[in-house]
Amino acid sequence: MNKNSSSNGRRSFLKKMGLGGLSLAGFTLAPMQDQVAYATQNVQQNSSPSDLKITDLRVTRVLRTPIIRIYTNQGIVGHGDVRDIGDYRYALMLKSRILGQNPCNVEKLFKIISQFGHHGRQGGGVSGVETALWDLAGKAYGVPVYQMLGGKYRDKVRIYCDTTMSKDPQEYARRMQERVDAGYTSLKMDIGISLVEDVEGALVNAEFWKNRPGGMSGWNSIPGSYSNTEHPFTRVQVTEKGIDKLMEYVDVMRSQIGYEIPMGTDHWGHFGVNEAIKLARAAEPYNLAYMEDLIPWTYTNQWKRITDSTTTPTQTGEDIFMLKGGFKELIDNQAINVIHPDPVGCGGLLETKKIGDYAQKQGIPMQLHHASSPVSFLGAVHAAAATENFLWLEHHFVDTPWYDDLVTGVKKPIVQDGYVPVPEKPGLGVELNEEVVKKHMDQEIGFFEPTPEWDESQSWDRLWS
Template structure:
């Protein structure tokens, strides 16, 4: 017994010496320090924040940036213990979507994420309108992870994978061969999953490729305005079934030429998805999806608006090309009809619209119960991106996450971590650091602030609740 005790004691002492040395200071050098410095050194990795149960939200502030490549309002939530959590309103969304929520957050414990989420979720909506609630929820998880000293995925029940597969967009070209060359460059960078923007915008200026476009062209020309035009009455503002635009056989063959050249260039090992097909009805969608079958696409995205679940089901049943939608849907409730009807082959939430990290996992879990896989859309700053990484790591039926800023190298500068911590051969390693796993680079964020915008300036004008929020009597 004495020998066992002695043996165990030797092991304990060896472990102590080893750990002391790992802290960057030799054991004997440490004991040469004053007593209070010895305690400080030994406790250097201990969470110094007080009990998470005593955390309170004291402020919400915004720093609005641009050029990465889109405009994004960053969110910072501060607490009474000096720790802050970061999130972001979805790219292109308004900062007011988040600021409106501040008065509902003050005094709440950020670690009660689900409780706070239920307070604010009524103020979100589909598309960018979900950006405030989703960004705040992300910041709450960042705070909670920091308070408990664990990565966010651990708070979601653990991870299914150590790295998250990425898919990337590719800038378009009117020349199919140039377009394919650009995609090959993505493969050379290490990406193992690609997406290309396809559709009627590539052929709208070719006589005989489309019908019924003059109504929506500038000054009666055939060429369409962008499907993302913000002008009321433009083609981009008219819902898919109501444009009555149709694709001719010539237009269909021309679009398929892009797919043929793409496959001839990158081969078939790399999964390839397609997006931005345009605004037209389900009949044109079926026509396109069937024509694309020989090129074994990973998916066709957003052929029609997500709200038309029955029409999506008709499209999916009419083709072997996988169908996908969902980047503008808010909450699991918004996805349920598509999932219950098995209207699409994959769902595609954007964590910046869907309700945040936990809600995205719930959406994925529900889809998995119904045999449907989940891709993740994202085109914002690194904080929402890393939130998506944690949601992806914790969701079993996840496939790939969008990395939209391939051509924006200063995107990585917004956080202190090295680029290799975020991108490695087409994947993002799941971080083990507390919270989201990245820390803000203040200098870089200041460089990207939009004109006349401050860096997380005080927002006292949003402190007081001025409405009666309850939606029932």
């Protein structure tokens, strides 16, 4: 029998077996080559993981989030996000360090690039590349990312959602109720001294900052502004009147949504540890799920003072890069009640799990921050599924109607009755909807344009002599 007739015979055999079903007797009596062909017909053969090589890294940007794409010599690509409002060049500078490498060696490559990450948005490049490597490895081996992280503890991941601020407490409560009606079972409200900055007698030393460039906005890049002065150094204080006004918002929220739903708070403002303690104590009757980022995460001893002074749970961590970069000290000192890494900034998916696992040994649960694209949102779902002490994952774009349309491969809506089903497809389980991304992308950066200027390293990276 010549090669062609043999091949045609196997195809005919497989076709017959596929149409009529293959009995055990029929299988065992078939020629060995046909048995092998039938048994392996569903095995992924479009990639050879051991021969996989990285050939390129490019970026686009949507929703203030740089999305990276890593290309390979076998045609499969992996995606990841640089953290929201982060610089896409945090990822591009890593390109020369990973070109030609096998993306399946995730830990090896992470050790090469992790020295270029840092806290805040500066961890976004490393985290985005790490996520894209897991996406590639999962696709190469035909398994979902959570499986490579050790398996899953849950089939669906619970979501908490943010709520846009309003100075009208009743309007704010109405917006919160909309979240409940949409099926969310965990909420967060932004509340802080900006709500009472115009109330006479509510704050001390506020006028000084209001008369400086940037005013009391917490979001500007002006050096020396209130926004860029760490909390202990603003010397802003909250009076009893100010505290009462702020608690009115919390009271209206609880009166509207009740006490069954966990409700956390964020964006309180820039003030010192004593003010934080006063506010946390005042909030105790409302049983908040947490008060987030009351002071910078770097002040471990001050965090412990706050935590030890109140029954209101404390939480921080979205700006910390890696377990040993800051989480470990907070956890070891029992300085906070809940850790709050962002998988798009803390070092990626495996680092997120390591942080959660370490915290669990000290009796501390983990909640995940997220405000980036659906790519890393689903990546965070994998990390959450694989970590036992996980609580809730943030959904920051509830009010963006085309958010889900940016990706394909998962059932829509992505969030179903307050939960996200864990993807079962290889890798992250999603691909970009290129048409929708192009519609909403940053035109200045473009859609994964070539980046040859980042192909070669211009530095000697070794940290020791």
